[in-house]
Amino acid sequence: MKPKNKFQQHVIELSKTLPKITEPQKRWAFKHCFKHIGKRNPKGEITCLECGHKWNGGNSPLADAVLGCECPKCKTQLTVSTTRQRVFKQAEYFGIVTTCGEFQVIRFFHIDVYRKAGEQARYACSEVVQRWLAPNGKEATVARLRAMSIMYYDLWNFGSKLEIRPHHKAHDIDPICFYPRQRVIPELNRNGYDGDFHDINPLALFRSILTNPKAETLLKAGQYALLKHFVNSSTRNIDNYWNSVKIAIRNGYTIKDGSIWCDYIDTLNFFGKDTNSPKYVCPQDLRQQHDRYMAKKQTHQERERLEEQCRKARENEAKFKELIAKFFGIAFTDGTIEVRVLESVDEFFEEGKTMRHCVFTGEYYLRPNSLILSAxxxxxxxETVEISLETLKVVQSRGVCNQNTEYHDRIIKLVKKHKNLIRQRIAA
Structure with missing residues (x-):
């Protein structure tokens, strides 16, 4: 794709001046991007898949996959794998952080290895993407063409040229490692970058501290977990938490988990707490306080949900009475256990709440052929008893959490004994 403006033209001209990856850089990538394998067969022979050397490793535990071993010939530290597999293919990405002109450049290389037992490992390395970042945060992407695929979007056409490309998710590469020697533009050093990515994608980190003064402040204040959370999150705006962040920084409080802390602040706001107070913003045990307020919020929301259910259920009070009103007043006892018909939606709610079962949430009060009694x-x-108005049989009798009580059989016997009371109301 041809450059469309002066900015892209400038980038593509500078891209042509970038040096090729050096042999030391390649060797470092080949060493650190892949697990080096020693193939062990059932006889105990180990083959180094780097140089092809074979030796008898015996059955010593030193040759297992945990401790590994060293190849006697090429001195490579190997992870031993007992397998019959002979060909091993693997591909990874590797990055280099450098500068060119006034730009911060992150170069991404596709590296792959072909290993076969008894042969020298064959490595290949090709640059596929360059991300260019100006000091003002303006970006450009230089990359190779990609082949069309339904399943994969990073099938690179290695015969194509590195040219200006429209941004695609395939260009958002997260390499397995970066070359340790870096070059950065002065603006990044000015804004707090000290050579440590703090487990944040370098491009995202650089973009943030070059374009957002608040991100720069978090980096300089050592609030790395919070910075990582805001850089990676697409749903949270740092501005919404900034006053609380300043309180934490002012009080020397380091936030260890950005996601949990933001959840905690959101919950404090939900309950109207003072999120400008160190008492709330800087808890000694963040996770404990987070869990406490989340449980409190869950209880509050559950209560609101039940209240809403009750409100909607009361709208069905007339329909309930139309179905069951003729059974109101039925009650009987054996001297100890008393059984009576539930006569309102509110009584169904209290029954379900106390007994912790679904007689209310399951809307049993709207079932035309069921009669619900409370023992x-x-x-x-x-226990709560359900009787079929078609057969006059006890459908179920449930105690707390749907468990039977010691009175279960006695309750059913008592209900069966008095089912004529129900039959009379049906016939009336």
Whole structure:
């Protein structure tokens, strides 16, 4: 693709001046980007897949996959794998952080290795993407063409040229490692970069501290976890938390988990707490306080949900009475256990809440062929009974959390004994 403006023209001209990857850089990448394998066969023979040397490793535990071993010939540290596989192919990405002109440049290389037992390992390295970042945050992407594929979007056409390309997610590469020697523009050093990415994608980190003064402040204040969270999160705006962040920085409080801390601040705001107070913003045990307020919020939301359910359920009170009103007043006892019909939606709610089952949330009060009764002793609910109005049989009788109580059989026997009361109301 041809450059469309002076900025892209300038980038592509500078790109042509970038040096090729050096042999030491390649050797470092080949060494650190792949696991080096010693293939061990069932007889105990180990083959180094780097140089092809073979020797008898015996059955010593030193040759297992945990401790590994060293090739006697090429001195490569190997991870031993007992397998019958003979060909091993692997591909990774490797990055170099450098500068060119006034730009910060991150170069990405596709490296692959072909290993076969008894042969020298064959490595290949090709530059596929360059990300160019100006001091003002303006960006350009230089990359090779990609082949069309349904499953993969990084099938590079290695015969194509490195040219200006429209940004694509294939260009957002997260390499397995970066070459340790870096060159950065002065603006990054000025804005707090000290050579450590702090487990943040370098391009995203550089872009943030060059374009957002708040990100620069977080980096200089050592709030790395919070900076990482805001850089990686697409749903949270740092501005919404900035006053609380300043309180934390002012009080020397280091946030260890950015996601949990932001969740915690959101919950404090939900309950109207003072998020400008160090008492709340700087908890000694962040996770404990987070879990405490989240549980409190969950209880609050559950209560609101139940209240909303009750409100909607009460709208069905007339329909419930139309279905069941003729059974109101039915009650019987054996002297200890009393059984009575539930006569309102509110009673269904209290029954379900106390017994911790679904007689309310399952809307049993709207079932036309079911009659729900509550069995109690001295006013304390014991079990909830459902009777089929078609067969007059006990469908179920449930205690707390749907468990049967010691009175279960006695309750069913009592209900069966008095089912004529229900039959009379049906016939009336």
């Amino acid at each position: 109690t002793i001295d006013g304390n609910r014991i």
